[in-house]
Amino acid sequence: MGLVVQKYGGSSVADAEGIKRVAKRIVETKKNGHQVVVVVSAMGDTTDELIDLAGQVSPVASGRELDMLLTAGERISMALLAMAITSLGHEAQSFTGSQAGVITDSVHGKARIIDVTPGRIRSSVDRGNIAIVAGFQGVSQSSKDITTLGRGGSDTTAVALAAALDAEVCEIYTDVDGVFTADPRVVKKARKIDWIAFEDMLELASSGSKVLLHRCVEYARRYNIPIHVRSSFSGLEGTWVSRQPQGGRAVEQAIISGVAHDTSEAKVTIVGVPDKPGEAAVIFRTVADAEINIDMVVQNVSAAATGLTDISFTLPKDEGRRAIEALEKRRGSIGFEALRYDDQIAKISLVGAGMKTNPGVTATFFEALSNAGVNIELISTSEIRISVVTREDDVQAAVRAVHSAFGLDSDTDEAVVYGGTGR
Amino acid sequence: MGLVVQKYGGSSVADAEGIKRVAKRIVETKKNGHQVVVVVSAMGDTTDELIDLAGQVSPVASGRELDMLLTAGERISMALLAMAITSLGHEAQSFTGSQAGVITDSVHGKARIIDVTPGRIRSSVDRGNIAIVAGFQGVSQSSKDITTLGRGGSDTTAVALAAALDAEVCEIYTDVDGVFTADPRVVKKARKIDWIAFEDMLELASSGSKVLLHRCVEYARRYNIPIHVRSSFSGLEGTWVSRQPQGGRAVEQAIISGVAHDTSEAKVTIVGVPDKPGEAAVIFRTVADAEINIDMVVQNVSAAATGLTDISFTLPKDEGRRAIEALEKRRGSIGFEALRYDDQIAKISLVGAGMKTNPGVTATFFEALSNAGVNIELISTSEIRISVVTREDDVQAAVRAVHSAFGLDSDTDEAVVYGGTGR
Known part of the structure; x- marks a missing residue:
């Protein structure tokens, strides 16, 4: 049996009881003959409490110091988890991101992993220990300063270690039973997905599903590390995210993975843009220079009579004001008539393989919305996804x-327990 | 102007307000033209809370993991302090014990510093930064594991860094105005000591004064680093601990530094020990093998008729049971008549230079106790100290x-604010 990497989020280790429950599960895996490397997030609300403290002492914290502060959270949870395992009679050692060889660039607060050199982890597990690694953190290659990986960081740590250690699987433990065909809080009849391809999971993640973040799935896909998303509160099988399902199956017909929704975005419409080459480029360079991440982009067909067109895009609500300001500043050179900003929208996405070659899928999708009396404001499609924007x-x-x-x-x-994941 | 090392205890940085107050003081020192290196303890009760958490997950925590856990406390306080300084317009960088080059042995929980290589600290302050260093922690030379220095660890970190950086002074900030001639909670008329020699401070520290711990003073004496103990709540001059007072003065007459007391010890009396060579050696080897630190040792004059003597020693109350057990186990080979254990005792010590050559000092000491109706149970003296044991x-x-x-x-x-120091 090979090496297993397990990641436990903050809600799984929120208190002493949680830590002891997680310790038991880890020991079971070890008893089953696996080498076990565990990545752990900070306990419950620790990170938020630390951020709050930082706000109290300083209105503008330096990234380096904020990272030094926040990484204390995982240090606490990993040491406690190692103690809990030891008290069950198994040897455990905890390691900081730096000790675990998680090497990053120097962008504090959202560092990217550039190398993983898990020599100490490898030798610890080879000596029979269970290795506990702090998620979310690393050490910068150039300055040797402590860095954090930003949102979803612990999942990314787990997948990166799994890749570097050539693990059999990366198990992501959370407070839900897996990835669902829709958000169970919205759709009571949502089903747990047993298997989903990396690509579909990527689309779900970028369409509003919060169980796994895009970045961690992308990393897993690149190194072909199977992810098993499951609950730390039950013993059930969760959702496997991998290249191919165990045993394989025919994928000629459309396989719908699920429906995702996202209400965190706003829509900007630039009205009356001259329909000539280069206009869109100027607009999106303006937005990019303001370091705003845009999502859907739609350009309506130009009205022949006026030679003007409308361009719409969606973006995170909290970047809306900056986008509007940046565009207004260049109204002269872009030459549009008006800007409209709308943050009462929702995005609904259908994700699944084989969609493009099954025209019936799109038709069924639109019919369903129409029958439900839902108006469509924007449409955008990819190989394996259809997204629409509707009223919030x-x-x-709609879902x-x-x-x-x-x-x-x-x-x-039956009711399904559901909540946000930790880091 | 040279480099100053400042150490702030947990009570000085107990909350956001405390951290901001400390930040201001540090910035003032920097503005006065000094290079500043700051050693900081964990905030308020953080360490106790972490120990409590450890107790909840595991009855017996491994030293390595307990150290990993506890060092999270300083990580939080030092990052917050750096942020608070930065928001006052000065550059600050925080460093873990490991980053600061505090190299220790591998004895988790009470590691000893074996080397200090403060290259990163030096280059940080040379670039104009204020360097903030986590007290109480280091990294083991052999295993590269995180270690803690035990009680008084942060003070020791400060003095060790001051020595390695050739600092002008090591300022220990605490919640009292300095070292007093007696505990101000007991003696309302206790006076703050302006200057005290290393040796006298060592005796006070081992006689129950809690402002500075023995270990840190010993380190300062070895490297001749002047310590300035002062309050972080006032701007007053505190107590200087150094080799010689500024300006020098005659020390031919006895200079009494102060009166210390200690109620944390118990007394063990071994009754009816055969008065022959080697007996005491067997007894104290037995106690040493049980890793018990004894303090005063007194052997009464042998009663000629019986050829038996009594040996008494004092030790920390919480080691009393182990000492009794260890001695009982070897009752046969030692051959004593009885063991008596008494934890209702107090030790009162008078500390000052020139005591031995001023016989009047001892006389005055005993007369004072007698006039107060205090019975003396044990007496022990050194060059610069007289200690007696009395009823608690x-x-x-007595004091x-x-x-x-x-x-x-x-x-x-006037009332004097007084309390325990942090780590």
Whole structure:
């Protein structure tokens, strides 16, 4: 049996009881004959409390010091977890990101992993220990300063270590049973997905599913590390995210993975843009220079009579003001008529393989929305995804209608525990 | 102007307000033209809270993991302090014990410093930064594991860094105004000592004064680093601990530094020990093998008729049970008649230079106790200290009587803030 990397989020280790429960599960895995490397997040709300403290002493904290501060959180949880395992009669050693060889660039607060040199981890597990590694943190290659990886950082740590250690699987433990065909808080009949391809998971993640973040799935796909997303509160099988399902199966027909929704975005519409080459380039360079991440982009067909067109894009709500300011500043050189900003929108996405070659999928999708009385404001598609923008008020009806229309509803409608994941 | 090392204890940085107050003081020192290196303890009760958490997950925590856990405390306080300084417009960088080059042995929980290689600290302050260093922690030379220095560890970190950086002075900030001639909670008229020699401070520290720990003073004496103990709550001059007072003065007559007391010890009396060579050696080897630190040792004159003698020693109360068990186990080979254990004792010590050559000092000491109706149970003296053991109930009367008898009472009796120091 090979090496298993397990990652436990903050909600799984929120208190002493949680830590002891997680310790038991780790020991079970070890008893089953695996080498075990565990990546752990900070306990419960520790990170938020530390950020709050930082706000109290300084309005503008330096990235280096904020990272030094926040990494204390994992230091606490990993040491406690190692103690809890030891008290179950197994040897455990905890390692900081730096000790574990997680080498990053120097961008404090959202560092990127540039190398993983897990020599100490390898020799610790080879001596029979369970290695506990602080998630979310690393050490910068140039300055040797402590860095943090930003949102989803602990998942990324786990996948990166799994890749560097050639692990059999990277298990991501969370407070839900896996990845669902829709958000179970919205769709009671949402089903747990047993297997999903990396590509589909990437689309779900960027379409609003919060169980796994895009960045960690991308890393897993690049190094072909199977991820098993499962609950730390139950013993159930969760969702496997990998290149191919165990045993393989025919994928000629469309396989709908799920319906995701996202209400964290706003829509900017630039009205009356001269329909000539280079206009869009100027607009999106302006937005990019303001370091704003845009999502969907749609350009309506130009009205021949006026020679003017409208361009719409979506972006995170909290970047809306900066985008508007940046565009207004260049209104002269771009030459548009008006800017419209709308943050009462929702994005609903259908994700699945083989969609493009199954025209019926798009039709069914739109019919479902229409029957539910939901108006479509923007449409955007990729190989394995259709996304629409609707009114925010319509999001629940829209998700339920689409979920039903594609036969995703489970037969039972038992309540499913669901919540956000940690880092 | 040279480099100053400042150390702030947990009570000085107990909350955001405390951290901001400390930051201001540090910046003032920097503005006065000094290079500044700051050693900081964990905030307020952080360490106790972490120990409590450890107790909840595991009855017996490994030293390595406990150290990993506890060092999170300084990580939090030092990062917050750096942020607070930065928000005052000065550059500050925080460093872990490991980053600061505090190299220790591998004895987790009470590691000893074996080397200090402060290259990163030096280059940080040379670039104009204020360097903030985590107290109480280091990294083991052999295993590269995180270690802690045990009680008084942060003070020791400060003095060790001051020595390695050839600092002008090591300032120990605490919640009292300095070292007093007696515990101000007991003796209202206790006076702040302006200057005290290393040797006298060592005796005070081992006699129950808690402002500075023995270990840190010993380190300062070895490397001749002047210590300035002062309050972080006032701007007052505190107590200088150094080889010689500024300006020098005659030390032919006895200079009484102060009266210390200690109620944390217990007394063990071994009754009826055969008065022959080697007996004492067997007894104290037995105690040493149980890793018990004993303090005073007194052997009564042998009663000629019986050829038996009594040996008494004092030791920390919480090691009493182990000492009794260890001695009982070897009752056969030692051959004593009985063991007596008494934890209702107090030790009162008078410390000062030139004591041995001034016989009047001892006489005055005993007369003061006698006049106060305090019975003396054990006596032990050194070059610069006389200690007696009395009933615990008598400790306050005894300390006040001795303090008065040596003219240490101040003319005023204003209340003095007093409390324990942090790590």
